[in-house]
Amino acid sequence: MYLSMYSFCSSFPKKTMPPRPDLLDFHGVSMTHYFTDNWEKIQNFQARPDDILIATYPKAGTTWVSYILDLLYFSQKKPDRQTSNPIYERVPFLEIMIPNHPSGTDLADSLDSSPRLIKTHLPIQMIPKSFWEKKCRVVYVARNAKDNAVSFFHFDRMTYVQPEPGDWNSFLQRFMDGKMVFGSWYDHVTGWWERKQSHPKIHYMFFEDMVEDTGREINKLCSFLGLTSTTKEKDQINNLVQFDNMKKNEMANYSTVKAMDFKISPFMRKGKVGDWRNHFTVAQNEQFDEDYKKKMKNTTLQFRTLV
Numbered sequence: 001m002y003l004s005m006y007s008f009c010s011s012f013p014k015k016t017m018p019p020r021p022d023l024l025d026f027h028g029v030s031m032t033h034y035f036t037d038n039w040e041k042i043q044n045f046q047a048r049p050d051d052i053l054i055a056t057y058p059k060a061g062t063t064w065v066s067y068i069l070d071l072l073y074f075s076q077k078k079p080d081r082q083t084s085n086p087i088y089e090r091v092p093f094l095e096i097m098i099p100n101h102p103s104g105t106d107l108a109d110s111l112d113s114s115p116r117l118i119k120t121h122l123p124i125q126m127i128p129k130s131f132w133e134k135k136c137r138v139v140y141v142a143r144n145a146k147d148n149a150v151s152f153f154h155f156d157r158m159t160y161v162q163p164e165p166g167d168w169n170s171f172l173q174r175f176m177d178g179k180m181v182f183g184s185w186y187d188h189v190t191g192w193w194e195r196k197q198s199h200p201k202i203h204y205m206f207f208e209d210m211v212e213d214t215g216r217e218i219n220k221l222c223s224f225l226g227l228t229s230t231t232k233e234k235d236q237i238n239n240l241v242q243f244d245n246m247k248k249n250e251m252a253n254y255s256t257v258k259a260m261d262f263k264i265s266p267f268m269r270k271g272k273v274g275d276w277r278n279h280f281t282v283a284q285n286e287q288f289d290e291d292y293k294k295k296m297k298n299t300t301l302q303f304r305t306l307v
């Protein structure tokens with residue numbers, strides 16, 4: 001998830017990793033300092049009109065969509081790109097900041113590709129205004145809350161640069177309370193959904209739809225972006241971005257990152273819809289559903305696995 005942090009940590013043996021960061025309240029959103037230390041530069045970031053912002057709540061399918069977009073734009077023009085740089089270098093993570101390493105904003109500024117693909121996990125109210133002024137296109141991916149929480153839990157277990165997850169029960173409670181890095185899932189997905197209603201340049205996608213029919217979702221992305229990739233190209237891309245292929249692909253699976261311990265849990269973990277059923281107890285599920293109804297009562301946003 002975190003480029004500079006990853007390269008930072010890759011030079012340290014695990015026992016000398018920096019301590020896990022604490023959650024802090026940042027303008028009402030839970031964060032860690034890794035995403036707030038560069039705040040002025042993030043807010044003043046100068047987007048370019050052709051930039052494409054890939055926005056997600058963490059663990060919603062960011063890497064999947066990043067890889068699809070990277071292939072759609074560059075697999076023909078720059079075939080070497082796919083084997084020479086990991087995905088987290090091709091698609092900078094805007095808000096990341098680690099001392100003595102290029103920040104996400106610096107990395108994005110250094111890109112000469114057109115378009116630039118830029119990743120963010122920021123909630124809608126924190127997106128730098130330049131992206132709106134320059135009328136950039138945004139691809140937002142949402143994932144159902146239960147699977148999103150499960151994926152986040154396993155990620156925090158294996159990623160030393162995330163806060164300690166604690167046990168599953170306390171993690172789930174924290175998820176429901178919105179005390180996660182990048183804040184409340186409920187606020188994130190609904191905030192972007194409401195903005196999309198009045199903003200034609202936001203393409204709002206669902207992880208579950210991508211699992212059901214990746215080819216269909218690639219076609220929708222092409223329509224949104226005005227791309228004229230051939231059927232053959234799209235079929236090739238569809239094949240490359242299937243879970244098993246991405247899991248084997250060192251440039252897409254984060255295996256080069258020492259701050260993650262794949263022995264605890266791999267980054268490309270299961271890639272499924274409905275894995276929450278293997279984690280939630282009956283009581284947790286009932287409590288979650290009840291709370292979900294209250295938190296989501298004012299939105300038209302619907303997730304297929306929760307209705």
Ligand code: PPS
Pocket residue numbers: 001056057058059060061062063064147150151152154155211241242243244246267268269270271272275
């Ligand atoms: S991050 O750290 O926020 O950037 O993580 P993100 O990439 O958003 O989410 C990681 C989860 O997405 C799954 N994934 C996929 N699922 C199906 N098919 C493909 N191709 C694919 N690529 C990534 C990944 O396995 C993580 O989900 P879980 O449920 O943990 O497996």
